[in-house]
Amino acid sequence: MMNYKGGVGKTTLTANLGAVAASRGMRVLLLDFDPQTNLTFSFFSIDDWHERIKNEHTIKKWFEGDPPGSKVSLADLVLTPEPVNTALGDSGGRLDLISSHLGLINIDLDLAAHLGGSTTLDGSQRKFLDLHGCLRRALQDDRFSEYDLVLIDCAPNFGIVTKTAIVASERILVPAKADYLSTLGLEYLAGSCNELKQHFNDFAKHKGGVGGHWPIDPTILGVVFTMVQIYSQKPTASQSEYIEEVKESSEITVLSSMIRNSARHFGGSGEGGVPSMLRRTTKDDDVVREFHQLADEVLGALGLVSEGAR
């Protein structure tokens, strides 16, 4: 999940899409890569995080290694939040998470220093590949092979931490509000991802590959409009016009699923560790229906079997 803009619904989408996939029996891993740590706090209480997680069990610890992963292995950071997994009941699914840390904000600077100066000089190519490919390599650990789906909640920037997530990803989902500011950077984002991909693959080619699955091809799956204002079962005229405009003018695909604005579902503070989509079981809930539709579309595009069963 990626957008340069904050507050567009990335975290809400990651938590709820993950929960819906898990409710269909999938084994889902969520990676919180945003120093705001909101995804983590959707599943763990702040007290619990301070007592058990903060010091030893966050992605910050992993990135602090030089190279990343040398202090602690990624698989050792996997947490299984209890409330959500209890709510998943006998669905057969599971939802695990790797926590973020507020201090992740400083990590980008350290990593940039490690990389040092230009990335185009031959001597830096190995460093570039090692650093940007670190998450991709770590996820090849056997202990991750049990997961059907990994969702990464990125920070609203294109720093090195975010780049490691892009390099590790098969597809990029771009949540956006149907307004000018939230869609402003879409073309730029697509361009940046493409540039990173080419850069990485060129370097890897010269260095004879980097092991594992290569070349990389993290492409944009599409824009998902979130917090859409719905009246009489349709987006308002102005938002609808805007969405059409993005569809026509942008080269980026716009998914046919969208998530409406609903303070009733997402407005409350304190989720109690269970995403809204698992707390609502009524079949005629519009937002639940929209999330299942989104899951069908996303899982379908990823080639993951999607039963659509509730």
Ligand SMILES: Nc1ncnc2c1ncn2[C@@H]1O[C@H](COP(=O)(O)OP(=O)(O)O)[C@@H](O)[C@H]1O
């Ligand atoms: N569909 C929605 N309807 C109403 N409020 C929403 C919806 N999706 C997200 N929100 C709220 O909007 C705010 C920003 O969402 P969040 O998922 O944290 O965005 P981001 O991760 O992109 O910063 C949060 O308070 C969240 O609860």
Ligand SMILES: [Mg+2]
């Ligand atoms: Mg967020």
